[in-house]
Amino acid sequence: RQPETGAPAAAEAAAFHEIGAGMAGPFLTALCDWAIDVCIAENRTEVHPLMREGVLLTPMLEQAARSRGIPLRVVPLYVSRQATYLASLRRFDEAELERLFRSGDAKVGELLQKLGQAEEAHAFGEALGLSLQECRTMKDEQAGTLLEKLRRFLLDARTRAKIDAAIAHHRQLLCDYLKQTCETPERMVTLDIGFHGNIKKSLHAALKYGRVRPEHPEQSEGAASRAGEDPPTIHLLAVGGAGIGDLLLEGIDIRSFLGSSGENEELGKALVRSPAFLEELMMGAFGSTTGYARDEQGRVQPQLAHVLLSGEELAYKRAFQEGALAFQRYYYAWKAERPDCRPALGARESFKPLHRLIDMPTPQEASLLGNLRHQDNHFGTYTRICEPVDERWFEHGRLHFLDHGSYDPSVVNVYWPQGTLTRRHPYELYLHHLRQQDATGYQGLLLRMCLAAKEQGAAALHLVGSGAFLEAAKRAAFLHKLAIAEIVDPRREESWAAFL
Numbered sequence: 001r002q003p004e005t006g007a008p009a010a011a012e013a014a015a016f017h018e019i020g021a022g023m024a025g026p027f028l029t030a031l032c033d034w035a036i037d038v039c040i041a042e043n044r045t046e047v048h049p050l051m052r053e054g055v056l057l058t059p060m061l062e063q064a065a066r067s068r069g070i071p072l073r074v075v076p077l078y079v080s081r082q083a084t085y086l087a088s089l090r091r092f093d094e095a096e097l098e099r100l101f102r103s104g105d106a107k108v109g110e111l112l113q114k115l116g117q118a119e120e121a122h123a124f125g126e127a128l129g130l131s132l133q134e135c136r137t138m139k140d141e142q143a144g145t146l147l148e149k150l151r152r153f154l155l156d157a158r159t160r161a162k163i164d165a166a167i168a169h170h171r172q173l174l175c176d177y178l179k180q181t182c183e184t185p186e187r188m189v190t191l192d193i194g195f196h197g198n199i200k201k202s203l204h205a206a207l208k209y210g211r212v213r214p215e216h217p218e219q220s221e222g223a224a225s226r227a228g229e230d231p232p233t234i235h236l237l238a239v240g241g242a243g244i245g246d247l248l249l250e251g252i253d254i255r256s257f258l259g260s261s262g263e264n265e266e267l268g269k270a271l272v273r274s275p276a277f278l279e280e281l282m283m284g285a286f287g288s289t290t291g292y293a294r295d296e297q298g299r300v301q302p303q304l305a306h307v308l309l310s311g312e313e314l315a316y317k318r319a320f321q322e323g324a325l326a327f328q329r330y331y332y333a334w335k336a337e338r339p340d341c342r343p344a345l346g347a348r349e350s351f352k353p354l355h356r357l358i359d360m361p362t363p364q365e366a367s368l369l370g371n372l373r374h375q376d377n378h379f380g381t382y383t384r385i386c387e388p389v390d391e392r393w394f395e396h397g398r399l400h401f402l403d404h405g406s407y408d409p410s411v412v413n414v415y416w417p418q419g420t421l422t423r424r425h426p427y428e429l430y431l432h433h434l435r436q437q438d439a440t441g442y443q444g445l446l447l448r449m450c451l452a453a454k455e456q457g458a459a460a461l462h463l464v465g466s467g468a469f470l471e472a473a474k475r476a477a478f479l480h481k482l483a484i485a486e487i488v489d490p491r492r493e494e495s496w497a498a499f500l
Helices: 008-041 054-068 081-088 094-103 108-114 118-123 125-129 146-155 157-181 198-210 244-249 265-273 276-282 311-337 347-359 363-370 417-424 428-437 443-455 467-479 493-499
Strands: 046-051 189-192 234-237 254-256 289-294 300-304 373-375 382-384 460-464 483-488
Touching (some): 008 189, 008 234, 046 054, 081 198, 108 118, 108 146, 157 289, 157 300, 198 234, 244 254, 265 347, 363 417, 417 428, 467 483
């Protein structure tokens, strides 16, 4: 049911409902159908959408299974990069430390927390809030830089032994959580939006080295039973990044719906680059999984971060999710009424509305989605998806700003370059699109004409013209919700006389 309109907040909720139904709904519906097809083909009776996007994927999978009459158990998994990282390591060594130093710009305190050494924070005092990049240049009181001090501390034999103990502890917690949640952990099927398979790689490694055995051995035919063997898990992604091929070579069964490693790259790269608003709208009122702990009964419970979201933001998420579910529901009803008509919601076709939204948003869409708050990673703070950027980034041309979106976040941190550009210059991307598509050159002229008419308060247009130009003008007026009061054919004198 679409939210009622009236107050500004209700009108915005209706717009989010429309985005969920018209833009994300087709792709997410096709994604869930594909996941169910994989489960049927691989004789799997259970699928695990990963939280936090599982807030929407779970009911969509359940609705899809019911509509198709498939007995499929849908159980979300509370996992994250942070919660699974330590469990995925076989051991901690210098190579892993160097990889951590290269992979991001976390703060000292965050790195110690990630390695399970938060209790040793006192050794670094005020440096805990410094980034690793800052530590490269700041001198230590004893000798060398703060980064060298951190390296010496983490590679010390005593510290490494404590980290290895933390690895074993976290792996046991994660494996026990998987045993509680999954019928057969080693044969689980996971579903996630994407993109680089980091969580899936961690789950695979934890199962590979953790000797996870199912509660009912008779259900585990073909499952790996010895540490070091690759478990026959299947990991499904909506869109895969360029490195998915490497995971396949490592023995991980990871599959992408839209494609990866070059397949459908011209479409998929838009979501890989700018997933922030889709991820945020698919989530709920709780934060990322930070780890696991045993309760009084000995069961492992995921520990969730707190989020500070307003009631308005939560209402927008619910409206978006209700829209996606509504599309799916009506799609299955339509198919049931037309058994002879079997349209295939393929990956490319179903993704195109969402691709348009990311790559060329309308001013209203950029305004609504850009105002959402998003946490880029489990250590980051919440910021607007389209934060204001300095005018100097537009000095070399408005479209050139999109190139700046490829810079490192330390230079200019832009979650969604197209949305940020559209908020600053509302029709720049659309004008560029018209120039690319227009063989005669008047599409841009018609756009400016309609915008000028709306700015002057006109509600209707008198169109003078004929042929292809007239048809293009009628389409432009319709697109911009301008009525056509009269059409005058300049080739007919009586039309001119009536008009004058």
